[in-house]
Amino acid sequence: MIDVKKLSKAFGSLVVLDDVSFCIDDGALVVVLGPSGTGKSVLLKSMLALLPVDTGEVLFDGKSIQTAGEKEIYEIRKQVGFVFQGTALFDSMNVVDNIALPLREHTDLSSRAIRDRVCGLLEVVGMQGKAKLYPQSLSGGMRRLVAVARALALDPKYLFYDEPTTGLDPIMTDKVVGLIKNLKKKYTNSGIVVTHDLTTAKAVGDQIYMLKKGKISKLSRIEKELYD
Amino acid sequence: MNLFSAIGDFSSFFFRSVFIPWQLRQSKHRIVRQVYEVGVGSLPIIVIIAAFVGLVSIVQTSYQVAGTVPRYILGMTVGRMVLIELGPILTALMVSGRCASSMAAEIGTMRVTEQIDALEIMAVDPYRFLNLPRIMGTLIALPVLTVIAEFDSLIVAGSYAHFFLKVPFDVFNYGLTHFFYAKDFFGGLAKSFFFALVIATAGCYFGFNVRGGAREVGRAATYAVVTASILILTLDFLVALVIFG
Numbered sequence: 001m002i003d004v005k006k007l008s009k010a011f012g013s014l015v016v017l018d019d020v021s022f023c024i025d026d027g028a029l030v031v032v033l034g035p036s037g038t039g040k041s042v043l044l045k046s047m048l049a050l051l052p053v054d055t056g057e058v059l060f061d062g063k064s065i066q067t068a069g070e071k072e073i074y075e076i077r078k079q080v081g082f083v084f085q086g087t088a089l090f091d092s093m094n095v096v097d098n099i100a101l102p103l104r105e106h107t108d109l110s111s112r113a114i115r116d117r118v119c120g121l122l123e124v125v126g127m128q129g130k131a132k133l134y135p136q137s138l139s140g141g142m143r144r145l146v147a148v149a150r151a152l153a154l155d156p157k158y159l160f161y162d163e164p165t166t167g168l169d170p171i172m173t174d175k176v177v178g179l180i181k182n183l184k185k186k187y188t189n190s191g192i193v194v195t196h197d198l199t200t201a202k203a204v205g206d207q208i209y210m211l212k213k214g215k216i217s218k219l220s221r222i223e224k225e226l227y228d
Numbered sequence: 229m230n231l232f233s234a235i236g237d238f239s240s241f242f243f244r245s246v247f248i249p250w251q252l253r254q255s256k257h258r259i260v261r262q263v264y265e266v267g268v269g270s271l272p273i274i275v276i277i278a279a280f281v282g283l284v285s286i287v288q289t290s291y292q293v294a295g296t297v298p299r300y301i302l303g304m305t306v307g308r309m310v311l312i313e314l315g316p317i318l319t320a321l322m323v324s325g326r327c328a329s330s331m332a333a334e335i336g337t338m339r340v341t342e343q344i345d346a347l348e349i350m351a352v353d354p355y356r357f358l359n360l361p362r363i364m365g366t367l368i369a370l371p372v373l374t375v376i377a378e379f380d381s382l383i384v385a386g387s388y389a390h391f392f393l394k395v396p397f398d399v400f401n402y403g404l405t406h407f408f409y410a411k412d413f414f415g416g417l418a419k420s421f422f423f424a425l426v427i428a429t430a431g432c433y434f435g436f437n438v439r440g441g442a443r444e445v446g447r448a449a450t451y452a453v454v455t456a457s458i459l460i461l462t463l464d465f466l467v468a469l470v471i472f473g
Contacts, residue, residue: 088346
């Protein structure tokens with residue numbers, strides 16, 4: 001379970017997160033909805049201590065990441081798969097090496113076992129046959145799928161998606177949304193999706209929160225329909 | 229940022245990058261790759277530059293001493309000049325121009341495209357993943373390049389003396405070997421170790437601290453080369469003071 005407690009973050013006089021609190025139960029996928037520029041990505045990065053927060057803390061199974069030491073932070077992060085908005089794939093590595101990197105760094109698996117695992121993950125995201133390609137020769141949607149495969153490499157307990165469907169065509173959007181739903185069913189990961197797209201939010205979210213002017217609030221069914 | 233805090237920041241970045249668990253099983257192939265990138269990648273330009281260093285040295289020395297001292301002095305002067313000063317420093321400046329800038333640009337691009345954040349989130353220490361191999365790779369490659377450059381310069385200088393100044397090889401070689409001091413050679417080599425550290429650290433430091441976009445990446449590459457060059461010349465003086473002073 002992830003418990004976000006009274007998280008606040010400001011850049012100078014600009015308050016991005018103001019006393020943000022919510023909870024992600026085990027097996028639940030929470031969506032944080034909000035227009036571009038409201039601090040959704042800042043929220044995700046603050047939750048993983050990539051950005052320091054002004055006040056508040058985030059508890060992963062009761063352990064605060066803000067007060068944890070470097071080693072403990074890394075232990076917590078190993079439980080998290082993160083899909084970046086810009087994918088953040090390593091452009092000096094091909095698809096296989098991108099996905100294999102966390103396995104090579106954190107496991108003692110043999111090369112063969114790593115290759116099998118990577119092939120399995122590529123199959124899950126429907127990217128078989130693209131293993132030797134480099135990120136720059138993939139389309140935006142394909143890169144997003146490879147990023148999902150990389151996020152799944154260590155079989156994480158939590159999945160974080162930062163704008164997973166932004167900039168994709170409707171067909172690829174459907175594919176990514178379908179993948180997120182399938183992964184939730186198959187692996188029962190908990191997770192958080194931040195997006196500005198209500199259709200995606202409604203399709204994948206167990207609970208939907210709205211982030212606006214730094215404040216977060218739960219979106220009711222009626223509000224969802226009105227927003228629609 | 230004042231000079232002292234900049235020096236402190238730069239030094240702590242270096243220590244943070246090197247004094248960590250190396251995890252050689254994962255890091256060794258990245259170190260080998262950097263040795264290749266810095267060493268083999270810089271070899272053609274170093275060979276060309278070193279040849280011209282040898283030519284200029286012999287022409288200048290001959291111009292200044294011709295007719296006033298025995299001819300073997302040419303070998304001695306060029307030899308000591310190349311081993312103590314020109315070999316290490318020009319090799320370092322060339323590698324700095326080529327590698328510090330590319331390290332800063334590569335790491336800077338990784339910073340602005342969130343690839344370093346991705347490493348952090350995958351619980352991979354970016355200092356170990358990115359900086360350690362570059363620093364160690366340069367530390368291995370630069371002294372080797374320096375020795376190659378020195379041999380190259382001396383062979384070219386000796387050949388020029390033989391064919392154009394009518395100084396036979398054995399006379400040039402007599403001056404070169406008779407006045408050879410191990411301290412000259414190893415002193416120059418010691419310099420190249422220090423130069424390697426500042427070249428790679430400057431490249432990584434400015435790349436790592438990029439904030440913004442393409443313009444900042446370009447600036448980081450420039451700062452890396454300028455800083456590395458200034459530090460090379462400063463260290464050259466300090467090491468010379470300690471070893472030869």
